Amino acid sequence: MNTKTSGPVSVVLGAGLMGRLLAWQLARAGHRVTVYEAGGADAQTSPARIAAAMLAPLAESAITEPSVVEMGRHALTRWPQLLAQLSQPVFFQQEGTLILWHRQDAAEARRFAGQLQVTNEKVPALPKVQALDATGVKQLEPSLENRFAQGLYLPGEGQLDNRQLLAALLHELQALQVELHWNSPRAPQDFQPGTSGQADWLFDCRGLGANAQWGQLRGVRGEVARIHAPEVSLSRPTRLIHPRYPIYIAPKQDHLFVIGATEIESNDLSPPSVRSTLELLSAAYAVHPGFAEARILEIATQCRPTLPDNLPAIRQLGPRCLQINGLYRHGFMISPALLDVVLEYVQAQTTTLAASLNLRVEEAAP
Structure with a gap:
């Protein structure tokens, strides 16, 4: 695990599934990460806490688009890799x-x-x-x-235990010395990433908490x-x-x-x-x-x-400020793809994975 304190500084808003995954992987990559969450550490206010956490791209194809199916295929390979990095066990099966x-x-x-x-x-x-x-x-x-x-x-389809995963991710964040602020709602306008004295990156993963900044939610x-x-x-x-x-x-x-x-x-x-x-x-x-x-x-x-088309999107509020949202009912099935697109963008300031998955990465309207 990487607990260096000399890497980029990143702020993550929201500690549901997407926020925890992203904060964890950024910290592993050497970022100094701070998380602000409007609720508590138990994720009681997160949809991820009550989800079934099924990884079923073919079953879900009856109600969704091919891009979500492709993200689901990505997840079936990626989840075992991510779970292997955790120090606490998380139930996972792939019995169809x-x-x-x-x-x-x-x-x-x-x-x-x-x-x-x-x-x-x-x-x-x-x-x-x-x-x-x-x-x-x-x-x-x-x-x-x-x-x-x-x-x-x-x-080939699968599932995992959502609550075990949320708890295991919290354990990793604590072990990596991520700065965690519970019951502390924040919004993107509270930060100016990339400016003097501010974080290098800001990631908004607040779900419906971002409605004031993303009115289509x-x-x-x-x-x-x-x-x-x-x-x-x-x-x-x-x-x-x-x-x-x-x-x-x-x-x-x-x-x-x-x-x-x-x-x-x-x-x-x-x-x-x-x-x-x-x-x-x-x-x-x-x-x-x-x-x-x-x-x-x-x-x-x-x-x-x-979002209106029931598809996820990544939105740029600025050069170093990303909003990740619209996971709908597919959170556990598509979050690894969204995670990898964001990590690729942070590393290279561009992403080819998003195009291959037909995932929207757009600039916010002024």
Whole structure:
């Protein structure tokens, strides 16, 4: 680890997923880093804390653009490299994604499979979708025997434990002597990077906290349940196709499951409604009856920072001031690509990786 004090000075605003990743890698590269975060060290105000942290570029291609798919491919290679640099273990698996549906939703499943086929043709480097019959579903997930007649398997996709990662990154920041200021909101106008007595670089990773400076940002609300279900055994993230209420179930360690579904155009952070909670848990029960005896550990809401086209962007506020935002629902899947683009830009003041990923790097409007 690099704890030199003679390198460039960098300020990072925001200590969610993107802020922690960037501060950590800058510190490893020899930067003297200071972080300002409006919330606390526990990341309670960050969408990353309630995320399922799935790395599923092919599954997500049904609702997103090829550039996000390419960033997801990048992440599947990059996350193992990043996790290997941590001193604390973080759960990571790459056992693929299972897609299921009930018989009455077969038409919706055919539409979904068609979208994935188009992605496979556009991005041939992605593993091919595999169609499953009832036997194939049972072979992948024995506990689902006789429950689903058909399914799709997306090999190579993965997931990690979001809360373990956030804690491990905090540990690294402390070990690297990064200066951490909790409950200390700051904005880009509080700094003049590159001028005398100021930091060399400023990076704004505040998510929706940057709305005053990036007016196009909006919140997309998500509702997620964390469940302890000793009677449920699933080996990989599983998604249920439904025309109105699709869900995902991400199994973590020790029979902990993260279950989510809803996407509401809102900045509302109030608790979930009874109706949405019932629908979420009922859909999970429809996948596996063992969820009936599960214990609800937490039902949480958060708003993901989203730009009008639902794509991420890096914006230059000045020669040495970058805003990284718009991660939407794909934070864990695309953050390694955004990280590497920023690191490349800091090193060379230009980036070829952004162009290869079709990632927007733009100047802020005056």
